[in-house]
Amino acid sequence: MTEINNQLIIRQIDTGDYETIWHAMQDFTDNRDDEVVDELWVVEHDPVFTQGQAGKEEHLLNTGDIPVVKVDRGGQVTYHGPGQLVVYLLLNLRRRKLGVRDLVTQIEVAIVDLLKQYSIDAYAKKDAPGVYVDEMKIASLGLRVRKGCSFHGLALNIDMDLAPFLRINPCGYSGLEMLQTSKINGPKTVAEAADGLTQILAASLHATDVTTLIGLETK
Template sequence: MSNAKVAVRYLGRQSYQKVWRAMQDFTDNRDQHTLDEIWVVEHDPVFTQGQAGKSEHLLSTGDIPVVQVDRGGQVTYHGPGQLVIYPLIDIKRAKMGVRQLVTNIETSIADMLALFDVSAYPKCDAPGVYIDERKIASLGLRIRKGCSFHGLALNVSMDLSPFLRINPCGYPGLEMIQCKDVNGPQNVDEAANKLVPILVKSLGFTETTSIQGLAKHYE
């Protein structure tokens, strides 16, 4: 994918369902000439339950809505202070397999944290990124028509207590941690500024353009 260009779209804080529907629409309507995009966003509080999700992993969701979604994986939480990045990539055009996409995302997160002297790692049997067996980033992807959507969620500086209302990613007792508590990036903007360039390079792009907000027809 030499000399490949990607548009990085900064969405600010948005409701989950609005961005999810926009991701679906973008993927359904793109063609072989559509420029790949990477969406950077924070979400209002929400639990999302993947296609394999089991209700037993929803312990006490309370006033936080639960959305059944079309990505892989079980249940997770999104909320303010968490960096969410959606790579909307034509992986067929890029000649990249799903496993390679996952590896590139996980490695990018670990490489970003290494800039802060934080030792993080992926696990082959449980997608995401971990520090001392505690989870700092989650992954959930969907491939449609050879193109990816959904993506990664990195805990940066947030209220982690909603994770106690679920079995995160289907693992009872899994401890979730965040960047600010391990001397990593202290806010979402800092995390995005460090992670996006690493992710862009890891996915094989050599030219980047930045866009603010969703396309008008999604607003």
């Protein structure tokens, strides 16, 4: 199994429809076996609020014309939209002998390391998953593990309209201020951030054989 753990596919998704990608992640996870190579899916979503398994209706303040999707990841409520980098981690944790808490830490460290390249002092919090800069949240995390395999992942704010976050209590915290990399001399585009972050994630997964693919087809 060591050799297959060295392989990784980075898939650039060419549709932003949240539900299409979510159901594709479920199908990928349900149908995979120990011979399937792990993948990172890179996407920018169309505007959508997602409500995790712990998400409470009271944290959806005024969603307006933006759809709300109840999903099977951990965590509370958040917003996805254009200008935000989303990376989904479809990993066989059992094969990698990787615990969920270890994966969360690995993701947070990868984001912190990316921002460090831009001289941004970012950090994680033990009691509130995600990555922060000066007490403002710049990246959110939410995972699901099924059959020993992970899906869902991270969202890093790059250059987006942050106003929709005011329509919710982000991650269940009233008044939590959101931040994005383009405003603090970090990555200016999703593509720039995606290139840097997927390289760091691949290295942290000890992937030496990395393939980049375009599109959602997984077969």
